[in-house]
Amino acid sequence: MLYSLKSYLKFLLASTNQHGVHSPFVYGLLTKCIYQKQHLEKQLPTLLAEQHPQSTKDFRFKKKQIILYKIASYFKSNEILILDKSILTKNLISLARPNSCITQTNDFIKKQVVEKKFDLVVINTTNNTQHIGELFEKILESAHQNCVFIFEGIYTTKATTKAWQAIVASQKTTVSIDGFYLGLVFLKKDQEKQHFTLRM
Numbered sequence: 001m002l003y004s005l006k007s008y009l010k011f012l013l014a015s016t017n018q019h020g021v022h023s024p025f026v027y028g029l030l031t032k033c034i035y036q037k038q039h040l041e042k043q044l045p046t047l048l049a050e051q052h053p054q055s056t057k058d059f060r061f062k063k064k065q066i067i068l069y070k071i072a073s074y075f076k077s078n079e080i081l082i083l084d085k086s087i088l089t090k091n092l093i094s095l096a097r098p099n100s101c102i103t104q105t106n107d108f109i110k111k112q113v114v115e116k117k118f119d120l121v122v123i124n125t126t127n128n129t130q131h132i133g134e135l136f137e138k139i140l141e142s143a144h145q146n147c148v149f150i151f152e153g154i155y156t157t158k159a160t161t162k163a164w165q166a167i168v169a170s171q172k173t174t175v176s177i178d179g180f181y182l183g184l185v186f187l188k189k190d191q192e193k194q195h196f197t198l199r200m
């Protein structure tokens with residue numbers, strides 16, 4: 001808890017919003033997706049309240065779930081991998097992309113879904129027993145070249161932060177965004193390697 005608090009204070013000092021972004025791709029993601037006050041599905045607040053009663057009181061939790069919903073919808077993801085046991089996460093993604101194929105597992109390496117080409121991967125680092133860096137490398141074999149990776153809990157412990165930093169530094173990662181509660185990674189080959197620390 002203390003580690004997360006210290007990390008958050010450092011994040012606030014280092015982070016910016018769309019006005020500090022010089023990448024058209026990331027600027028568009030912020031203004032057209034993350035910051036967009038779009039009309040969300042009417043079921044979303046109800047779904048959050050029913051499956052996680054405290055979500056109506058926990059602003060940060062609710063905000064994180066809404067961002068997950070927005071990203072899945074914005075990128076029109078069709079093949080989605082969720083590495084988390086949470087039914088709520090799956091239901092949120094299903095609500096955003098009702099006709100998409102969703103694979104949910106907490107042990108991707110054992111499942112070995114290599115025939116898929118995922119375009120969205122959601123990884124909850126706090127509920128995963130596998131090393132996040134190794135997991136990322138393994139999933140890359142089944143990831144589309146424009147795949148979006150979302151990492152939850154990147155500042156939960158020093159170990160998850162270290163793994164996140166290694167993923168950001170990976171040659172396979174072109175664009176990465178540190179949003180504290182969520183870390184985003186893109187594999188877009190047409191983008192130069194850039195890292196952003198942004199308030200989402």
